Amino acid sequence: MPSHEDQPETTTSTEKSPTYWFDDGNVILQVGDNSFRVHTSVLSRHSVVFRDLFKLPQTSPDMRDGCVVVQLHDIAGDVEVLLAALYDGCSMYFGARSCIPFSTIACLIRLGHKYQMEHIFAGAITRLKSCFVASFVECYALRSRGSRSMSFVDADAIEAVNLARLTQIGTVLPTALYICGLLPNNLLLHGVPRKNGTVERLSSEDIIRCLDGRANLLAALREKRFKWFFAPTIRISDGCRQEKTCKAALKVMAMNIVKEGLITDLSFLDNVGLDERKEQHLMCQSCWQMVQHDDERECEAIWCDLPQHMGVTVVHWNIPWAAQGMPHLKPVLSARQVSFDLHFRRHDIVIRAPRPRR
Numbered sequence: 001m002p003s004h005e006d007q008p009e010t011t012t013s014t015e016k017s018p019t020y021w022f023d024d025g026n027v028i029l030q031v032g033d034n035s036f037r038v039h040t041s042v043l044s045r046h047s048v049v050f051r052d053l054f055k056l057p058q059t060s061p062d063m064r065d066g067c068v069v070v071q072l073h074d075i076a077g078d079v080e081v082l083l084a085a086l087y088d089g090c091s092m093y094f095g096a097r098s099c100i101p102f103s104t105i106a107c108l109i110r111l112g113h114k115y116q117m118e119h120i121f122a123g124a125i126t127r128l129k130s131c132f133v134a135s136f137v138e139c140y141a142l143r144s145r146g147s148r149s150m151s152f153v154d155a156d157a158i159e160a161v162n163l164a165r166l167t168q169i170g171t172v173l174p175t176a177l178y179i180c181g182l183l184p185n186n187l188l189l190h191g192v193p194r195k196n197g198t199v200e201r202l203s204s205e206d207i208i209r210c211l212d213g214r215a216n217l218l219a220a221l222r223e224k225r226f227k228w229f230f231a232p233t234i235r236i237s238d239g240c241r242q243e244k245t246c247k248a249a250l251k252v253m254a255m256n257i258v259k260e261g262l263i264t265d266l267s268f269l270d271n272v273g274l275d276e277r278k279e280q281h282l283m284c285q286s287c288w289q290m291v292q293h294d295d296e297r298e299c300e301a302i303w304c305d306l307p308q309h310m311g312v313t314v315v316h317w318n319i320p321w322a323a324q325g326m327p328h329l330k331p332v333l334s335a336r337q338v339s340f341d342l343h344f345r346r347h348d349i350v351i352r353a354p355r356p357r358r
């Protein structure tokens with residue numbers, strides 16, 4: 001059980017975590033001015049990096065409260081999120097109906113990747129991919145800015161792009177870049193503040209991809225979705241029995257769509273199918289079904305080209321993984337993605353030098 005001691009026993013000015021300071025802990029994670037007293041067995045069980053670290057001969061380490069002190073160059077709030085997943089995962093993070101905000105998922109991906117925590121990392125990536133989907137049939141989660149397992153806002157897409165870059169998960173990039181392209185220029189260029197106080201920014205190359213992507217999507221909307229506006233004659237459905245009325249209704253609808261700015265609306269996924277347009281009552285059912293069917297087909301065609309529009313190459317695009325019985329994680333955790341040099345890692349995990357006792 002976490003302890004809640006009133007009086008610090010050490011002579012340091014660090015602040016003990018009220019939640020993750022266990023009396024029987026045997027290692028103290030020092031993160032800036034914050035410290036967490038946890039268990040080497042728990043860290044080793046989930047993290048390759050910590051497992052390797054604790055195997056090293058630890059001669060004369062700094063001991064505080066009878067524990068080895070390990071200094072982490074992370075943000076205390078991020079480490080707390082990670083410890084919550086490790087210690088309170090059953091109740092807080094992996095309940096059957098738990099929907100977790102993007103900021104938490106992003107933190108688990110960053111630290112799960114850094115400390116090679118396969119299960120934490122894989123679970124968080126699955127949730128990320130549940131929203132930044134690769135197939136059109138699953139794009140409702142992108143449209144509604146949330147799946148059953150994760151919620152996000154448009155500004156989170158910047159970090160989603162950077163996480164996709166970090167972890168080399170290409171299927172997330174087209175949709176994440178697409179949502180970035182919907183952001184105001186100010187956020188696109190200068191980034192968004194994260195909960196932990198840092199600012200998340202796109203690389204200049206990805207900003208250019210978003211700007212080019214806007215232009216590409218505008219052209220695609222004109223050339224695909226709304227191409228029937230510019231056809232010499234208005235097409236009606238094969239089953240139509242009121243040609244004159246329906247042609248007039250379709251003309252009215254085209255004019256209204258232009259007036260409403262829908263023809264240049266980059267958030268085309270939000271109105272796929274032109275649901276609930278008032279003009280549907282002016283035409284026959286057969287023509288209305290044709291309009292909806294054609295619109296969805298053209299939107300899917302734009303979706304199929306989304307990687308190309310956003311300037312990235314994706315191998316498995318528009319393939320519904322679940323429908324094919326293929327696990328989401330299969331392409332995620334390749335050895336190449338999770339392996340990074342242990343020597344490099346040790347720069348970030350420093351066993352503090354011994355200090356003279358008072």
Ligand SMILES: [Zn+2]
Pocket residue numbers: 236237239240241242243246283284285286287288
């Ligand atoms: Zn008709």
